[in-house]
């Protein structure tokens with residue numbers, strides 16, 4: 001362990017000094033942090049993080065598994081409600097995926113399952129009109145918490161002569177039948193970059209997509225939104241393949257080709273925000289075998305995301321928020337022994353903090369009933385009963401961090417690029433509130449290995465104050481049960497929490513020069529909150545500054561839901577205007593390859609496209625996304 005000249009560190013408004021870590025930390029190493037207490041002195045402070053930031057995507061073909069059919073599923077609404085209670089707004093949900101492009105609306109389809117169309121007319125390996133959905137779909141979605149912000153996926157693949165009637169019927173059904181959640185936008189088509197040779201003829205690209213996207217947005221605006229006084233800025237262009245293999249789907253290219261057309265009905269554009277998809281790893285696409293060790297080396301996340309980080313900055317430079325609507329540790333359905341372990345919970349917490357630091361406005365971790373990467377399994381699958389997974393505890397931790405700032409949370413990364421060690425600060429009302437310390441060095445049995453790192457904090461402004469320590473922990477990195485966060489555990493039957501954060505919290509005091517030390521064991525994360533135990537204060541939400549925030553509800557719940565969703569997208573225009581504008585970098589990658597993938601088991605076909613990015617600079621990291 002090296003020593004550092006402490007006096008020189010104290011001169012800096014913000015400094016991070018750390019040791020070079022070996023992959024595995026056996027002894028107790030020390031990390032010195034001297035973060036700014038004022039957000040404006042913190043390098044690369046993020047925009048305000050929407051309280052609904054840490055969300056999920058639900059694959060439409062699996063909706064009834066999550067909500068229940070004739071009998072309500074209690075686990076899904078319970079777990080979502082916890083997160084809404086913690087942050088002030090329930091998590092953003094994308095209802096979309098491959099199967100959104102296989103479903104057509106039928107007013108009189110009243111079963112709690114999808115109708116099978118025996119007389120399809122549409123193209124596609126799974127035809128674009130393969131299934132019917134009807135009113136029970138929205139009846140079941142109404143079981144989700146009041147004010148849940150929903151981005152609803154419309155079918156773009158359907159291309160029959162009556163497409164306008166079809167798409168407006170679906171949009172109208174969503175807006176009028178969803179009483180409890182609030183539709184905040186539509187995604188038109190899932191991953192159209194891979195429609196070529198499937199729903200559309202070979203050669204279908206961004207230019208063709210933009211024309212179809214605008215025509216659908218215009219039809220829904222004139223046929224549905226304008227009657228409801230909803231702005232036309234309600235649609236999220238799918239930028240899923242905005243990368244090397246499909247440059248015409250890059251944000252910059254789509255802007256050049258006219259995606260930002262002005263609606264002649266509203267004089268506004270149709271764009272609600274950018275809709276990107278990306279997985280950390282994708283089975284049969286990534287050219288290596290994912291291990292828990294690899295996932296837990298957090299540098300791999302930043303390497304895999306390097307290309308997308310540039311796209312975020314480009315997207316923001318045009319004045320629209322950037323949403324990562326489909327993500328997971330592993331696609332299409334996670335990996336057993338990796339995605340469902342406590343190690344993945346540490347990965348998830350780090351990813352939320354990292355993604356928020358890039359000014360992404362929401363994350364949707366993709367869920368199917370059979371996905372090991374979903375934060376919970378909603379029903380019995382292969383004889384295994386419904387249960388909460390370790391990664392849910394990372395959602396809970398992040399939601400409490402946001403709620404602790406009453407809708408004013410911003411994040412700064414204090415320490416990156418250190419393999420398994422990360423530190424971040426959360427600022428509320430522009431003042432440092434919480435320090436998050438992650439030690440993802442892998443230990444499978446923490447009862448026999450108590451090694452870790454010590455964080456040595458030097459914050460003179462906080463002299464003599466107390467830090468309250470909330471811990472995200474489990475018996476080991478490969479454990480799938482026994483996770484706790486902040487002293488809390490969650491019921492597998494209804495998601496209710498038990499435990500006591502106050503009595504389980506540790507504490508650490510700053511001395512009278514402003515130094516405090518905190519030990520973080522390997523395979524653990526600790527949040528040090530200044531002045532009180534995280535999650536013990538009442539939570540409110542502020543008013544939104546975002547002009548694109550809407551609440552389409554027309555019933556009595558409107559006022560209440562509007563209040564709860566008002567802080568959804570708090571990205572202020574000044575922050576957006578200040579975002580760094582990076583130029584697209586088509587030289588950043590290598591070749592694209594496309595490979596067929598069989599059914600994921602949920603009745604739809606997935607195809608996968610991978611971009612193997614700059615192998616020299618990124619090592620084994622990949623840029624990849626799912627197509628279908």
Ligand SMILES: *[C@@H]1O[C@H](CO)[C@@H](O)[C@H](O)[C@H]1NC(C)=O
Nearest residue numbers: 042043044413414415416580
């Ligand atoms: C802040 O962001 C810039 C540009 O992305 C980067 O070069 C710099 O290293 C970042 N600083 C810190 C302290 O993270």
Ligand SMILES: *[C@@H]1O[C@H](CO)[C@@H](O)[C@H](O)[C@H]1NC(C)=O
Nearest residue numbers: 117118119120121122129160
């Ligand atoms: C199938 O669809 C075609 C075209 O819409 C229609 O002419 C035909 O009658 C349909 N067949 C059945 C069995 O519904």
Ligand SMILES: *[C@@H]1O[C@H](CO)[C@@H](O)[C@H](O)[C@H]1NC(C)=O
Nearest residue numbers: 225226227228229230553554
């Ligand atoms: C839409 O707005 C107009 C003008 O403000 C108002 O007269 C009308 O009642 C509103 N319609 C609905 C459905 O809210």
Ligand SMILES: *[C@@H]1O[C@H](CO)[C@@H](O)[C@H](O)[C@H]1NC(C)=O
Nearest residue numbers: 260261262267268269318319
């Ligand atoms: C996008 O369109 C809107 C509405 O027409 C316009 O105000 C805005 O300047 C356009 N943005 C860009 C980056 O062209």
Ligand SMILES: *[C@@H]1O[C@H](CO)[C@@H](O)[C@H](O)[C@H]1NC(C)=O
Nearest residue numbers: 214215218261262263264265
């Ligand atoms: C609005 O634009 C569409 C095409 O984008 C066009 O068909 C329509 O005629 C226009 N309406 C008006 C009133 O200009």
Ligand SMILES: *[C@@H]1O[C@H](CO)[C@@H](O)[C@H](O)[C@H]1NC(C)=O
Nearest residue numbers: 226262263264265266267268
């Ligand atoms: C759109 O702009 C035109 C030209 O400035 C104006 O005549 C029209 O009234 C505006 N329409 C709306 C809905 O604001």
Ligand SMILES: *[C@@H]1O[C@H](CO)[C@@H](O)[C@H](O)[C@H]1NC(C)=O
Nearest residue numbers: 405406408428429430431542
């Ligand atoms: C935010 O901070 C300012 C000054 O730093 C203070 O005046 C204001 O009351 C604070 N607001 C809240 C909600 O804490």
Ligand SMILES: *[C@@H]1O[C@H](CO)[C@@H](O)[C@H](O)[C@H]1NC(C)=O
Nearest residue numbers: 337444445476477478479480
């Ligand atoms: C966790 O890892 C340990 C040591 O590698 C192994 O003995 C144990 O069986 C693993 N547990 C699970 C649930 O995989």
Ligand SMILES: *[C@@H]1O[C@H](CO)[C@@H](O)[C@H](O)[C@H]1NC(C)=O
Nearest residue numbers: 291292337442443444477478
């Ligand atoms: C931890 O457990 C995982 C899964 O059981 C296994 O792949 C890994 O090799 C183990 N690592 C160590 C260091 O025990």
Ligand SMILES: *[C@@H]1O[C@H](CO)[C@@H](O)[C@H](O)[C@H]1NC(C)=O
Nearest residue numbers: 404405406428537538539540
């Ligand atoms: C958040 O708002 C609630 C309700 O207004 C208030 O009781 C609580 O003290 C606030 N929390 C913070 C950290 O300011």
Ligand SMILES: *[C@@H]1O[C@H](CO)[C@@H](O)[C@H](O)[C@H]1NC(C)=O
Nearest residue numbers: 407540541542543544563566
């Ligand atoms: C939120 O907006 C409402 C209505 O515009 C206003 O009455 C209220 O004071 C605002 N609250 C805050 C905290 O700004």
Ligand SMILES: *[C@@H]1O[C@H](CO)[C@@H](O)[C@H](O)[C@H]1NC(C)=O
Nearest residue numbers: 283284331332333596597598
């Ligand atoms: C990956 O490929 C193997 C071998 O072809 C196949 O058995 C498996 O189903 C594929 N998995 C996925 C998720 O595509």
